Amino acid sequence: MLALGLLVFAAILLIALTFWRRRTPASFRRIDAYERLNRSVGLAVENGSRLHISLGRGNLFTARGGSALAGLAMLRRLAERTSVSDRPPVVTSGDASLAILSQDTLQSGYRAAGAEEQYRFSTGRLTGLTPFSYAAGAIPAIHDENVSANIIIGDLGTEAALLTEASDRENANLIAASDDLSAQSVFYASAQDPLIGEELFAAGAYVGAGAAHDASLNVQDIMRWLIILALLLGVGLKILGAPI
Amino acid sequence: MRIVTAAFAIAAGLIVLLGYFFPDQLESFRIILLDWAIIIAAMAVLIGIYNLIAVQMEKIRTRQKGSTYGVILVIALIITFGLGLILGPENPYMRLTVDAIIVPVEASLMAILAVTLIYASIRLLRRRVDVTSVLFLVIAVIFMLAIVPIPFGGVSALQDVILEVTGMFSRGGARGLLIGIALGTLLTGLRVLFGIDRPYGGN
Numbered sequence: 001m002l003a004l005g006l007l008v009f010a011a012i013l014l015i016a017l018t019f020w021r022r023r024t025p026a027s028f029r030r031i032d033a034y035e036r037l038n039r040s041v042g043l044a045v046e047n048g049s050r051l052h053i054s055l056g057r058g059n060l061f062t063a064r065g066g067s068a069l070a071g072l073a074m075l076r077r078l079a080e081r082t083s084v085s086d087r088p089p090v091v092t093s094g095d096a097s098l099a100i101l102s103q104d105t106l107q108s109g110y111r112a113a114g115a116e117e118q119y120r121f122s123t124g125r126l127t128g129l130t131p132f133s134y135a136a137g138a139i140p141a142i143h144d145e146n147v148s149a150n151i152i153i154g155d156l157g158t159e160a161a162l163l164t165e166a167s168d169r170e171n172a173n174l175i176a177a178s179d180d181l182s183a184q185s186v187f188y189a190s191a192q193d194p195l196i197g198e199e200l201f202a203a204g205a206y207v208g209a210g211a212a213h214d215a216s217l218n219v220q221d222i223m224r225w226l227i228i229l230a231l232l233l234g235v236g237l238k239i240l241g242a243p244i
Numbered sequence: 245m246r247i248v249t250a251a252f253a254i255a256a257g258l259i260v261l262l263g264y265f266f267p268d269q270l271e272s273f274r275i276i277l278l279d280w281a282i283i284i285a286a287m288a289v290l291i292g293i294y295n296l297i298a299v300q301m302e303k304i305r306t307r308q309k310g311s312t313y314g315v316i317l318v319i320a321l322i323i324t325f326g327l328g329l330i331l332g333p334e335n336p337y338m339r340l341t342v343d344a345i346i347v348p349v350e351a352s353l354m355a356i357l358a359v360t361l362i363y364a365s366i367r368l369l370r371r372r373v374d375v376t377s378v379l380f381l382v383i384a385v386i387f388m389l390a391i392v393p394i395p396f397g398g399v400s401a402l403q404d405v406i407l408e409v410t411g412m413f414s415r416g417g418a419r420g421l422l423i424g425i426a427l428g429t430l431l432t433g434l435r436v437l438f439g440i441d442r443p444y445g446g447n
Contacts (some may be wrong), residue, residue, distance in 0.1 A: 004265045066429030072443040096292030101443045122299045126292035132353040144309045161360045179425045190364040197421040201428030212440040216431040
């Protein structure tokens with residue numbers, strides 16, 4: 001029942017804060033990687049280059065699907081913003097359901113921007129169904145398609161190093177985040193401004209995806225503080241010898 | 245139509261979620277919906293493979309760079325798929341295809357990955373010189389020294405101490421990161437459940 005209580009609490013907070021954020025826009029701390037992302041999007045539109053967005057291989061039927069959904073929310077916004085570009089972004093994924101959703105999201109983004117005719121089904125690609133086949137299939141997109149920025153956001157493992165290496169060889173900007181700890185350490189070593197931990201889930205808020213994304217960050221902060229307080233309380237009770 | 249799609253997605257999501265908390269009332273609905281989802285996911289794999297072939301065919305048709313590899317991929321895919329359908333996945337020849345081609349190819353990529361990771365760590369300080377980067381490298385080296393096998397077998401007491409100390413900090417850090425990721429996943433799921441984010445095209 002504690003889990004259900006937390007869920008309901010989070011849901012109520014999310015709804016309340018979303019309404020509040022619609023009236024009072026949030027201001028967040030500066031995250032260098034998202035500054036770079038916004039610059040890269042503008043640059044790609046201006047110089048006619050392409051964005052490569054890698055959504056990883058997060059299966060939507062597992063807990064790993066959360067990072068994939070966060071990536072899709074960001075993709076929706078990026079599709080809208082790059083709809084005026086000559087070269088649409090290329091989206092690669094390592095899960096079939098995710099690939100279909102990426103196509104749908106791209107199409108929705110173009111439709112919202114009034115440029116649905118720009119949409120090409122081949123821009124949302126399934127490149128492989130295993131970690132390494134996915135990476136091997138995504139690398140040619142980085143090398144051969146005039147990509148100026150690689151945005152890797154989703155569930156990836158250490159195979160992400162192959163993508164970051166390819167990006168580095170092409171001198172392309174790299175914005176990378178994963179929910180996997182080994183991939184995070186890879187990104188820490190290979191990206192200029194690595195995104196650590198839950199910063200992945202801030203992508204939507206930082207690309208202007210709407211009040212609900214801003215509110216999500218607020219709810220995460222509130223719940224994080226509650227968890228910290230609960231941990232400290234538990235430590236205090238344990239020190240005092242309480243049976244917990 | 246979009247409203248129907250959203251309503252169906254939200255209702256299915258709610259039933260599956262609440263099924264975990266109220267198994268007596270909703271378990272059977274939850275299982276039915278999950279079965280449907282598994283069938284849809286299997287169909288999605290076929291659509292994904294069609295997408296893979298279509299992208300490669302477009303590459304070949306427009307003679308893009310690397311289209312030769314596209315030809316090889318499509319031919320290999322058709323042969324493997326055809327043989328898999330005729331012989332079945334447990335056939336010894338099918339197993340040989342997997343063991344003799346796919347596994348070695350992935351193993352070679354893993355070997356490249358090892359080199360790539362070493363190269364990335366060497367370049368870390370060139371890319372970013374700060375306290376945390378230095379700490380990251382120092383801890384990585386200490387940890388590797390601690391897990392490396394020592395000659396004549398056995399693990400030294402010093403290695404045990406190093407593993408215990410570094411493990412204590414890394415476990416704490418990892419748990420902190422995982423709590424943050426869990427909170428992010430929870431909120432992302434709630435947004436989808438409320439229909440705020442609709443990655444299925446209704447947004």
